[in-house]
Amino acid sequence: MPFTAIVVDDEPLARDELKYLLSFHPECQIIGEADNAEEALKLVVELRPDVVFLDIRMRGTSGFEAAKRMLSLPHPPLVVFATAYDDYAVGAFELGAVDYILKPFEPERLAQTVRRLSSFKSQSARWEEALERLSQLLEEGPPKLKKLPVEKEGEIRLIPYQDIIFAQAHEGEALVHTANEYFYYRGTLAELEGRLKNHGFLRVHKSFLVNLARIGGLVPWFKGTYWVIMEDDKRTHIPVSKAQVKQLKALLGLPCSPECCLAKE
Structure with a gap:
């Protein structure tokens, strides 16, 4: 009709x-x-x-x-x-x-x-x-699903937040990495950070957003900085900016050295 x-x-x-x-x-x-x-x-x-x-x-x-x-x-x-x-x-x-x-x-x-x-x-x-x-x-009100809409090869996927290992800035958008795949998020890394920051994610570097629950380890680096080792199939190493070391350690329950505590927030 x-x-x-x-x-x-x-x-x-x-x-x-x-x-x-x-x-x-x-x-x-x-x-x-x-x-x-x-x-x-x-x-x-x-x-x-x-x-x-x-x-x-x-x-x-x-x-x-x-x-x-x-x-x-x-x-x-x-x-x-x-x-x-x-x-x-x-x-x-x-x-x-x-x-x-x-x-x-x-x-x-x-x-x-x-x-x-x-x-x-x-x-x-x-x-x-x-x-x-x-x-x-x-x-x-609109319910909030803990899934992220992403794309790859013309297919739209909804990925549970807990399956996201990390995301990185890429040509004005973001690449979202799971354990063994990556997908395109049609938004900036800053927009993605806003979406995920209350779900256990931290912007450890201007180009990287990580799932705190999927950090497998830390490697000390130059002048009080660190690399985090992610739990993907490649054990990806991601740099942590000096300004974020204190917050990262606090969230992971690690003691903060005097050097990192003096870092600029």
Whole structure:
């Protein structure tokens, strides 16, 4: 059954791509688009779309916050979240509460979403049930899975945090190393540090982030510095900057020598 929709994304190319792919599905009638949450909310009030294809991470108000506000309106739409491999999205949406599509968009996956929405539209009870499940999910907030989305040879993988041995800066992105493989993380090492720092990881050097639980040993080096030996199949040696020696030793429960304690934090 036909349904109306608007597309919301702060990246013009992403909006254009999604509109193009949806144009192959006549049951989905695109009636508007927006590049931010505030404009999207205005369109939802004015146009009353059945569905909003909504990017999760936008500048300003997030997709999750925008969806909460949409559900408080008199005629709330169903929401299909678009995500560039966010770790929480897959786990949350596969519960069946709402639907999601991954960037870059895959035509077959999008076709499944359109079929599902069309089926909901033809059965008012299922439509209302989906809205209720969406409302419950958004009230709970997006769950955080302890998995990291990475890529290799065109495949997207979700790696448990505990399987990550270390990560290193690489051409503006990051290489993530497990025991015997490496993968690409489509973000900077600083962004990855922010994501993992509360999960037992430490930036021991400007170019390296390590899993403290996967350090197998330390090797003293020049002028109070150290190398850490990681528990991958190559026993990779990673330098520790002098400024980080004190913090590293404290986290590992090792005594700090007078020299390292005088190091600049």
